[in-house]
Structure formats: C-alpha cells, structure tokens
C-alpha cells in the first residue's frame with residue numbers, strides 16, 4: 001500500500017486539482033492519502049513535549065512514528081526507552097531535520113523543539129510536501145509568522161498549531177453557546193497563568209557536551225558560546241531562542257479569548273510588568289499585565305505570573321469570558337457558566353478520555369487535536385487550529401512583548417496587525433545566522 005500510495009503522490013503532485021472526495025482519496029494540496037492509508041510521522045524534539053506528541057500519535061488508528069529526531073544523544077537514548085515502554089516500538093533516528101524531510105515515506109512532522117526553529121522547520125517541511133503539527137508559538141517573530149501563512153498557501157500542506165484546547169469538547173461547546181448568545185454580548189476575555197518558577201541562575205560558558213550537536217541546536221539563531229543553563233527547557237527565557245511566558249503559556253489562553261470574542265488584530269496593545277523575583281539570566285519579564293483593545297470596544301487582558309503565584313489562590317491557568325448576561329470560565333478540562341451575580345448555572349467537565357493530565361499538556365486534548373489533523377489529512381476536514389488563524393494568536397503575543405519592551409502603547413493596523421507608531425527599528429524581524437534567512 002505504502003509504495004503504491006507514494007508513487008501515486010509523486011505522479012499526481014503537480015496536477016491533483018481534478019480529484020474529488022467521491023473517490024477514496026481526497027485532494028489536500030500536494031500530499032494525498034487514502035482513508036485507509038497509514039500516516040507516517042516523525043517527532044522532532046523528543047525530550048518533554050515530544051513525548052506528548054508521540055503518545056497522541058500512538059492513540060490514533062493507522063498511524064506510525066517512523067522517525068524520531070533530536071540533537072542530544074542522551075535525550076534520544078532516554079526517549080528510545082520511553083518509546084519502547086509506552087508505544088511498544090522504537091522509531092528510527094535521524095538527527096538532522098533537513099535530511100529527515102527528504103524521506104519519501106514520511107507524511108507528517110510533529111515539531112516540539114525550541115522556538116527559534118519553529119517557523120523554519122514548518123516552512124521547510126511544507127516545501128517538502130509534509131503536513132505539520134507545530135507547537136505553539138508557531139514563530140519566533142512577526143516576520144516568520146507572516147511567512148507561515150504564505151507557505152501554507154503556496155505549498156498547500158496541512159499545518160496545525162499545538163494550541164490543543166481548540167480541540168477540547170467543552171471549549172468547543174462553550175464557544176458555540178457564546179455564539180448563540182448564552183452570556184449576551186461578549187466584551188472581555190481575561191486570560192491568566194500562575195506559576196512559581198525558580199531562578200535559572202547565571203550561566204557559565206562551558207565546553208559543549210559531547211552528546212549535544214550545539215550547532216544544529218542553534219540552527220537559524222546567531223551563534224553564541226554554549227552556557228550551562230540554556231538546554232534543555234530554560235532557553236524559553238532567553239531571547240535568542242525563546243519568547244517568554246506570554247508565548248509559552250499566554251498563546252493558549254489569549255487564543256481562547258480571541259476565539260470566544262471572535263476577534264483578530266486589536267487596535268492597541270499596552271503592557272506593564274517587570275522581572276521581580278530573582279537576579280538571574282532570565283531575559284523577559286516574569287510578571288506581566290497586557291491589554292489588547294479592539295475597535296468595537298471588546299478587550300482581552302493577559303495576567304502572567306511566571307514566578308510568584310496569583311493570590312488569592314486561583315487555578316494555575318484559565319480564561320474568563322464576560323458578557324452582558326453572564327460569564328464563562330474555561331480551562332482545558334472544564335467549562336463553567338455563571339449568571340451576572342456569579343451564581344454557577346452549569347458545569348461541563350471534559351470527559352476522562354479527553355482530559356489533560358500533566359504540565360507538558362499530555363492527555364486527551366492532544367489526542368483530539370492530532371486526530372483532527374489526521375482527519376484533515378485523510379478527509380480534508382477543517383483544522384481546529386489552522387495556521388493562518390492560529391498564527392494571529394501568536395502575533396498578539398509578539399505584540400505584547402513589543403509593547404512591554406518599548407514601553408509604548410502600540411497602535412495597530414487592525415487589518416494587517418502591523419504597528420503604526422514608531423517603536424524600534426526592525427521590530428518585524430530578527431537577525432539570523434548566515435545562510436539561515438527563512439525563505440518561502
């Protein structure tokens with residue numbers, strides 16, 4: 001089946017428009033899979049979030065992880081053991097993403113690397129005709145964000161962003177009920193995240209460990225010496241690779257507010273905040289308050305407490321949507337409806353099957369979200385977090401960081417999302433390592 005299918009893909013890649021869904025195959029841009037064809041996947045970046053991807057792929061019928069990709073031998077070795085135990089087989093290893101996507105049998109890549117790689121890998125994979133599940137945030141800067149939409153249009157592959165709450169049954173229900181007026185006219189989305197992250201210390205320049213390909217890890221980012229407090233995970237708090245908490249967690253909650261309010265680009269953005277808890281290498285604010293104001297009077301707020309929990313005690317993350325007749329509280333695992341007086345009217349819980357079970361997001365929402373991507377690949381079903389729309393939520397988070405850094409209220413073109421007042425030169429883009437400028 002595999003060879004037949006792939007020959008078919010090759011032969012039809014330039015002229016598939018005539019195919020219709022009345023055959024067992026469906027037109028989906030370049031890559032065509034029949035309803036019964038296996039979807040061959042690769043997981044890229046296999047330390048933490050990559051395992052949630054692997055578990056979600058493994059939960060789907062007729063799919064297989066044919067490759068794992070990482071640049072750290074110890075992480076690869078640990079993940080091989082994890083795979084054996086949890087999915088029952090150990091996929092092949094390809095360390096270099098560029099070689100990985102040349103593989104003809106590969107249909108979809110799942111990207112869970114640091115964020116300076118996200119847009120590059122998505123664009124390169126799409127160019128190679130692969131479908132993509134890209135973790136949030138989908139880009140490191142506004143320029144890359146823009147290119148993702150262009151790439152999707154040009155190459156026609158499916159690109160789903162990893163904001164998996166878009167596939168939560170209770171969130172889908174809540175948004176549907178909001179659209180039908182259950183809380184009247186919606187005007188405010190309040191997004192929050194509360195954590196007590198520790199210090200990341202002051203890193204020391206040390207020799208690159210033998211088990212790590214630091215050059216490949218850095219990829220598109222300008223080269224710097226290796227320090228002992230960057231990899232794994234703490235790259236989130238360095239600007240060369242990460243994007244801070246408003247992207248790390250805000251992308252989820254701000255996205256839900258945007259969905260509930262039915263809005264895209266705001267007319268202005270303000271941000272206040274600072275780094276209050278530790279003297280360390282962390283390069284972003286660790287507490288932040290952002291307001292996105294919209295033309296029609298609606299607004300979204302983001303309260304990010306990375307270090308120091310929100311008091312009085314609030315759940316770790318979530319969203320409240322306010323309307324003229326009541327409010328709705330949403331998180332990954334439930335939906336609560338309140339009247340204007342704050343009385344609980346309804347409480348819908350995400351079923352045991354689709355519940356999120358840990359901080360790397362693992363659980364049923366991933367399974368729904370990955371299942372939705374597979375349905376889109378096989379049956380051309382709409383994606384729940386299609387990149388053109390999902391990238392607008394990432395765009396808002398970039399604006400939040402730019403408002404914070406500039407100390408100005410950003411005035412935004414509500415059609416394009418571009419900043420109208422002057423803040424800093426070249427805010428749209430980053431510098432790249434030589435030869436790594438993204439191209440579509």
Ligand SMILES: NC(=O)c1ccc[n+]([C@@H]2O[C@H](COP(=O)([O-])OP(=O)(O)OC[C@H]3O[C@@H](n4cnc5c(N)ncnc54)[C@H](O)[C@@H]3O)[C@@H](O)[C@H]2O)c1
Nearest residue numbers: 045047048049069070071072112113135217232233360361
């Ligand atoms: N959707 C969610 O709920 C959720 C939850 C957690 C993390 N995430 C996202 O997942 C991504 C990964 O986060 P994490 O916590 O797993 O980070 P991590 O640092 O634990 O893991 C990243 C992995 O990527 C590998 N890597 C780096 N460069 C690579 C390259 N060129 N090719 C292949 N592998 C490479 C690293 O070696 C590491 O194993 C981030 O973008 C994060 O925001 C999403």
